Amino acid sequence: MVASLLPAAALADGPAENDVAAYTNGSGTTTYYTTVGAAISASNKGGGGTIELLKNATMTQGVTFKNDVTIIGNERTITGDENDASVNFKVENNGKLTISDVTLDGFGSSAETKSGVAVIKVESDKTGTKVVATDVNVINFCRSA
Numbered sequence: 049m050v051a052s053l054l055p056a057a058a059l060a061d062g063p064a065e066n067d068v069a070a071y072t073n074g075s076g077t078t079t080y081y082t083t084v085g086a087a088i089s090a091s092n093k094g095g096g097g098t099i100e101l102l103k104n105a106t107m108t109q110g111v112t113f114k115n116d117v118t119i120i121g122n123e124r125t126i127t128g129d130e131n132d133a134s135v136n137f138k139v140e141n142n143g144k145l146t147i148s149d150v151t152l153d154g155f156g157s158s159a160e161t162k163s164g165v166a167v168i169k170v171e172s173d174k175t176g177t178k179v180v181a182t183d184v185n186v187i188n189f190c191r192s193a
Contacts, residue, residue, distance in 0.1 A: 063080040064080065064082075066082050067080040067081060067082055067102055067103075068082060068083065068084060068101065068102055069081045069083070069084050069086075069099050069100065069101055069102060069105065070087070070099070070102060071090045071091055071094070071097060071098070072097050072098045072099075072100070073090075073091075073094040073095070074094070074095060083107075084101070084105040084107055084111070084126060085107060085108075085111050088111045088112075088117070089111075091113070091115060092112070092113070092114045095115050096115030096116040096117050096143075097115075098117070098118045098119075098120065099118070099119045099120070100119075100122065101119070101120065101121050101122050101124040101126070101150065102122075102124075103124060104124045104125045104126070104127070105124070105125075105126050105127070106126070106127045107126060107127070107128050107129070107135050108129055108135065109135060110134050110135050110137075110138060111136075111137055111138070112138045112140055113138070113139045113140070113143045113144075113145050114140060114141045114143050115141075115143050115144075116143060116146075117143070117144070117145055117146070118145075118147075119145070119147040119148070119150065120148055120149060120150075121147070121148060121149040121151070121183075122150075123149055123150075124150060125151040126150060126152055126153070127153045128152065128153070128154050128155030128156065128167070128189075129154070129155070130154040130155075130156065130157040130158040130188070131156075131158050132156060133155070133156030134156075135155060135156065136155055136156075136166060136167055136168065136169055137168045137169070138168075138169045138170075138171075139168070139169070139170045139177050139178070139179055140177060142175075142176035142177050143177055144176075144177070144178040144179075144180070145168070145180070146179075146180040146181075146182075147168075147181050147182075147184055148181070148182040148183055148184065149182070149184075150184055150185075151184075151186075151187060152167050152184065152185070152186045152187070153187050153188050154187075154188045154189070155186075155189045156189060157188040157189055167186050167189050
């Protein structure tokens, strides 16, 4: 009998029905996740990589990118929390977020207007921190895109 300590998702040949994102690390290993947040957490732990959306996704918490990460949206939508402007993407620690072919919808659209909130936030004191966006549509948001 052989026991494995890998998550069940890592053992799958392809995505399960409820998987919304695939994360591929720098070694080329792909793991499937049921939330975008879980895929982003894996990219932080794995030193960066590529996240590909398999379905439309919803975020209920803010996420932080600490490495070089690429999100390929495949013409899908990531919906934030319309009542909570703190649900956003934050890029820090000289990380780089490259995001393409996605719609970001409802990030704080009904929340009280506050200074310092945004759909994508970038640390201003880190000269190497970057965001590269191609074919990204930001709709129904509270403040800056």
